[in-house]
Amino acid sequence: MNFDKIYLFMFFQTFRQQKKRGGNRKLQKQDIYFDAEAYDNLxxxxxxLSPGQRLLENAPHVENPISxxxxxxxKAALRRIYNAQINKNVNSLHWDHVWLPALKExxxxxxxxxxxxxxxQHQEKVTGEFSPYAMxxxxxxxxDMLWTDSNGRSWRQTVANLRHRYCxxxxxxxxxxxxxLTKADLSDHLSFYLPQRDQDIHPMLLLIMQIPEGKVNNGRTLFGRATRxxxxxxxxxxxxxxxxxxxxxxxxxxxxxxxxDWCTNSRWFDIKLLVxxxxxxxxxxxxxxDGYSKHIKEMLLKLGLPTNNLCHLGRKLGTKTLELLEEESESIRRMGQWNPSVFDNYYSTKLPIGSIRKLAGYVSKSNIYYNTRTTVNPNDALLRSTPMGSFVYTALDGVLEQAQIHRGGYDTAIHFLRCLAELNKVFLQDAAALLCVKEERSNHFMYQNLAVLESQAFYDFKGQMASAIRHEVSPLDATVESVLPGVLEIQRTTHSMVEQLGGKxxxxxxxxxxxxxxxxxxxxEDVTRKLQGLCNHLKRCLDDKQMEGNRRRKLAHCFTSIGQLLNMSELDDAESDGDTRHEPERTFAGNNLFESKEQDPSTEPFESEEQGLSTGPNATSATTVAISRTRVSGCSTVTSPEKRLAPKYHSLKEILDDWQDPNNGFLVLDKKYGRNWRKDWSDSQKTSFSRLSRIYSAVEKYIESKPDHNEALEELEDVFKKKRLSVRGMVCFFQAEGYLHVQKSRGRTKQQQSADDAIEV
Structure with a gap:
C-alpha cells in the first residue's frame, strides 16, 4: 500500500455516483464487492496523469457523489489494512508518508x-436538525397512529406494532x-423504586436497561433509564x-x-428483547x-412529516423536547450519554428559549405563556376569504395527496404551506385585536382596502376578540369569571354555607x-361505690376466722386479682408482655373519694361501711388499689412526669394522682425502669421528686395510723388547703408530726454534729 494506489482508489470513490441502498445485489451474489468495470470506465x-493536483484539475462533474x-x-478501512501490513512487516512506510496532502485536499x-x-439539486431544507422540531x-x-396500527387482524401484526410503539x-x-434495543436482552432489564421524598405523593418506579455494547461504551456498561x-x-x-x-x-x-431453567443462566440470558x-x-x-424504520416511515408519510433519521427518531424527539422545555444542556447530554463535542456539534441547536420569551414581552422565563388573542379562532369561511387563504389550504391538501402517491418527498413545500396557513390565522387574530386596543388605526389603508376586513364575518370576529380582551386581567392571567361565568358567586355562596355548617x-x-x-x-361514681362495697365484703370474709383455709386462700386470690385488673398500668403491662405478672401497687383511694362520698344503699351487702377499709395491721393494700383504679383514664390529660415536677400543686389529690397515674405515674415508671428514666434530671428536678416521694411515704404511714382511711385523707387535704402548703411545706408538716425522719446534714463537722445531738436529746 502506497500513496499512488490509495489516491487512485479514493479519487474513484470521490467522483463516482452514489449507489442505491444495499449496493449491487448481482455482484454481491457473486461475492464481488468492488465494481472493477465502473472503476475502469471512470x-x-x-x-x-500523475496523482495529485493535475488529476484533481481534470476531475469530472458528478450529480450525486458520496458524502x-x-x-x-x-479512509478508516484503508488505515486498518495499513496497520495489518505493518504488523506483518510487509510495509515500512509511515502513515504520514502514505496519506499525503493531496489526499487531504x-x-x-x-x-x-x-x-x-x-x-x-434543490434538496429538501426541512431535514437534519430541524426536522425533529416539526415532529x-x-x-x-x-x-396515536402507532396505537391504531397495533389494532391488527392477527396476533403477529398486533405484537409487531406494539413492539414498534414501545421502541x-x-x-x-x-x-x-x-x-x-435491537441488541438488548430481556435479562438486561431491572426496576426499582426511588426513595420517596417528603413532597412525593406516590413512589417513583425506575426502569433500567443495561447497554453493554454500543458506539460510545469504550468498555463501559451504559444504562437506559425511564420512568412511568x-x-x-x-x-x-x-x-x-x-x-x-x-x-x-x-x-x-x-x-x-x-x-x-431459571437458575441456569445459559437457558434464558440470551433471549432478545425484540423478537x-x-x-x-x-x-x-x-x-x-428495518421493520421498525419502515413502519415509522409509513406513519410519517401519512402524517406529512419529514422522513429522515428514522431509527434515531426517538432520540431526536427526546433531545428536542428537553431543549424546548429549557432543560440544561449538560443534563440533556448526560441523559443521552453523548460525547460533549458530538452533542454540541450535531444535537444541540442552542435555542435561547428564555431570551425568546423575554423579547416576546414575558419578563421572567419561568412564567407561563398566556396570550388571550391566540385562543380566539376564526371560522373556516373567514380563513378562506383572505388573499392568502384563497389558495393555501387547497395547495396544502394537494401537496399532501401527492406525497402520499409518491410515498414521500415535498417536505419543504408541506411545511411552508402549513406555515402560511398558520400565518393566515395569525393575521386575522392580530388585525382584530389591534382594532380593539388601538381603535384609531381603523383608518389605515389596509383596513379600508381589503374586502375581508370590511366584511360582516370579520366584524363579528372582532366582537369575539374584544369580549375576550375585555375580560382579561393581565397579559399573563385571565379571570375565572371570564372562562366560567357565575363561578365566583357560586364559590362565595358555598364558602358561606361551609362556615355555617362548621359552626353547627x-x-x-x-x-x-x-x-x-x-x-x-x-x-x-357508680362503679366506685359498688366496688368499694365489694371490697368491704371480701374484707369481712377474710377476717372471719371460722372460714376454711382453702376458701380463705381463694378469696385472697380473688381479692388480689380484682386489684390487678382495676390497675390500668398493670392491665396495660399484661397486654403487652403476655403472661408476665406484676405485684399490685400500694395506692390510695383519694382519686374517687374526692369526687363523691355518697353511698348507694342498694349495693348491700357490698356497700361501703361507715368505718374505714382498714382496721388493723392485717389490712391489705389491694383494697385501696381497687378503689383508686376506678377513675376513668380518659377524663384527665396525661403529662410527662418530669414536666409535672415544677408546677405548684393545689391539693393533695393532685400529688396522689401523679404518683398513681396508670399510664406514666411515678410508681409505674419506677417499677418499669428503676432509676434509668430519671437519670438525666437536673438537681432541682431530683429534689422535687425526693420531696414528693417522702410525702407519699408519709401519707401511707398517716392513713395506716388512723381507723378510717377516708377521714384520714380528708384531714390531710384540709391541712394542705387551709395552710396553703407547698411541696416543701408538706414535707415540713409531716416531719413536725413525726411521720418523716428529719435528715441530718452530711456536711457538718463532728463538733457541730455533737451539738445537734445534744439539742435533740
Missing amino acids: MRPFAG ESQFATY LHRLVRSRKLIIKRL VGHYNDIE LLFLTSGILRCES HKLPQFCPVGALAMYLQCRFHVTREFNNFTIE DVDGISDRTQEMRS VDRFHEAVHEAVHEATRSIS
Whole structure:
C-alpha cells in the first residue's frame, strides 16, 4: 500500500455516483464487492496523469457523489489494512508518508461540495436538525397512529406494532439509539423504586436497561433509564408491559420453564428483547431494525412529516423536547450519554428559549405563556376569504395527496404551506385585536382596502376578540369569571354555607363532649361505690376466722386479682408482655373519694361501711388499689412526669394522682425502669421528686395510723388547703408530726454534729 494506489482508489470513490441502498445485489451474489468495470470506465480518461493536483484539475462533474461520512469510512478501512501490513512487516512506510496532502485536499473537496450540490439539486431544507422540531408538536399524533396500527387482524401484526410503539416511546424517554434495543436482552432489564421524598405523593418506579455494547461504551456498561409517564399513552414502561404481555401470550416461551431453567443462566440470558412471534425466528438472534424504520416511515408519510433519521427518531424527539422545555444542556447530554463535542456539534441547536420569551414581552422565563388573542379562532369561511387563504389550504391538501402517491418527498413545500396557513390565522387574530386596543388605526389603508376586513364575518370576529380582551386581567392571567361565568358567586355562596355548617358541627361536638363526660363521671361514681362495697365484703370474709383455709386462700386470690385488673398500668403491662405478672401497687383511694362520698344503699351487702377499709395491721393494700383504679383514664390529660415536677400543686389529690397515674405515674415508671428514666434530671428536678416521694411515704404511714382511711385523707387535704402548703411545706408538716425522719446534714463537722445531738436529746 502506497500513496499512488490509495489516491487512485479514493479519487474513484470521490467522483463516482452514489449507489442505491444495499449496493449491487448481482455482484454481491457473486461475492464481488468492488465494481472493477465502473472503476475502469471512470479512470480511463485520466490514464497517464500523475496523482495529485493535475488529476484533481481534470476531475469530472458528478450529480450525486458520496458524502463526507462515506469518505471517512473508506479512509478508516484503508488505515486498518495499513496497520495489518505493518504488523506483518510487509510495509515500512509511515502513515504520514502514505496519506499525503493531496489526499487531504481531496477530503476538503468532499467536505465543501456538500452545500453546493445541495443547492444545485434543490434538496429538501426541512431535514437534519430541524426536522425533529416539526415532529415534537405531532408526538401525540405519532403515538396515536402507532396505537391504531397495533389494532391488527392477527396476533403477529398486533405484537409487531406494539413492539414498534414501545421502541419509539422508550427511545424518546430514554434518549437512546435504536441499536441499543435491537441488541438488548430481556435479562438486561431491572426496576426499582426511588426513595420517596417528603413532597412525593406516590413512589417513583425506575426502569433500567443495561447497554453493554454500543458506539460510545469504550468498555463501559451504559444504562437506559425511564420512568412511568404522567400520561398513560406516552408511558414507555406501560408500552413495554403491553408488548411483553402479548408476546408471551403468543410464544408461551416461559410457560414450561422450571426452577432449574431459571437458575441456569445459559437457558434464558440470551433471549432478545425484540423478537418476531412468527414461530420460526430464533429468539436469541439480534433482530434487524428495518421493520421498525419502515413502519415509522409509513406513519410519517401519512402524517406529512419529514422522513429522515428514522431509527434515531426517538432520540431526536427526546433531545428536542428537553431543549424546548429549557432543560440544561449538560443534563440533556448526560441523559443521552453523548460525547460533549458530538452533542454540541450535531444535537444541540442552542435555542435561547428564555431570551425568546423575554423579547416576546414575558419578563421572567419561568412564567407561563398566556396570550388571550391566540385562543380566539376564526371560522373556516373567514380563513378562506383572505388573499392568502384563497389558495393555501387547497395547495396544502394537494401537496399532501401527492406525497402520499409518491410515498414521500415535498417536505419543504408541506411545511411552508402549513406555515402560511398558520400565518393566515395569525393575521386575522392580530388585525382584530389591534382594532380593539388601538381603535384609531381603523383608518389605515389596509383596513379600508381589503374586502375581508370590511366584511360582516370579520366584524363579528372582532366582537369575539374584544369580549375576550375585555375580560382579561393581565397579559399573563385571565379571570375565572371570564372562562366560567357565575363561578365566583357560586364559590362565595358555598364558602358561606361551609362556615355555617362548621359552626353547627362545632356546637354539636361540644354537646357530645359534655354528654360523654357527664356519663363517664356518673358511671365512675357508680362503679366506685359498688366496688368499694365489694371490697368491704371480701374484707369481712377474710377476717372471719371460722372460714376454711382453702376458701380463705381463694378469696385472697380473688381479692388480689380484682386489684390487678382495676390497675390500668398493670392491665396495660399484661397486654403487652403476655403472661408476665406484676405485684399490685400500694395506692390510695383519694382519686374517687374526692369526687363523691355518697353511698348507694342498694349495693348491700357490698356497700361501703361507715368505718374505714382498714382496721388493723392485717389490712391489705389491694383494697385501696381497687378503689383508686376506678377513675376513668380518659377524663384527665396525661403529662410527662418530669414536666409535672415544677408546677405548684393545689391539693393533695393532685400529688396522689401523679404518683398513681396508670399510664406514666411515678410508681409505674419506677417499677418499669428503676432509676434509668430519671437519670438525666437536673438537681432541682431530683429534689422535687425526693420531696414528693417522702410525702407519699408519709401519707401511707398517716392513713395506716388512723381507723378510717377516708377521714384520714380528708384531714390531710384540709391541712394542705387551709395552710396553703407547698411541696416543701408538706414535707415540713409531716416531719413536725413525726411521720418523716428529719435528715441530718452530711456536711457538718463532728463538733457541730455533737451539738445537734445534744439539742435533740
